[in-house]
Amino acid sequence: MRLAIRRLRDDARLPTRAHDDDAGLDLYAVDGATLRPGERAMVPTGIAIELPERHAGLVVPRSGLAARHGIAVVNAPGLIDAGYRGEVKVLLLNTDREATFTVEPGDRIAQLVVTRVETPDLVEVDALAESRRADGGFGSSGR
Numbered sequence: 001m002r003l004a005i006r007r008l009r010d011d012a013r014l015p016t017r018a019h020d021d022d023a024g025l026d027l028y029a030v031d032g033a034t035l036r037p038g039e040r041a042m043v044p045t046g047i048a049i050e051l052p053e054r055h056a057g058l059v060v061p062r063s064g065l066a067a068r069h070g071i072a073v074v075n076a077p078g079l080i081d082a083g084y085r086g087e088v089k090v091l092l093l094n095t096d097r098e099a100t101f102t103v104e105p106g107d108r109i110a111q112l113v114v115t116r117v118e119t120p121d122l123v124e125v126d127a128l129a130e131s132r133r134a135d136g137g138f139g140s141s142g143r
Helices: 063-069
Strands: 004-007 027-030 034-035 040-050 055-060 071-073 079-082 087-094 099-101 108-116
Touching: 027 040, 034 040, 034 087, 040 108, 055 087, 063 071, 079 087, 087 108
Parallel strands: none
Antiparallel strands: 004 040, 027 108, 034 099, 040 087, 055 079, 055 108, 071 087
16 A cells, blocks of 8 residues: 655655554654643644545544553544545644643644545435344443
8 A cells, every 4th residue: 555645844744654564654743832830722734645545534542642641532543535635634632630731843743544435325224124233222231
């Protein structure tokens, strides 16, 4: 598979993998941001991507930022559709109740996972097939 990437700014860093077999590509901030407790910020990466047809990009949090600083991706996973050609931006949220978090240009702020998607034909029906689970959800399987 090929993922075309375009730098929108000269100082933008291309996504990287820390290890060859990593599922996610690290995304880098191109601008700094300061997030006080409970604040969110849309942080630009300075890149645009061209996803292959029938693929999507999922922007997911970095586990180290979440564990050490309480930094989350607000709409995790953020969804990038194959037809989108604009700048990849990451909507970060500081969930820490006390500490301010500062993003510096060049910091790794999230990961991009590229995945194949199916686009099913929708068929309206009068009833759905029975299942053992039925409509059980939201904790129905216990703790």
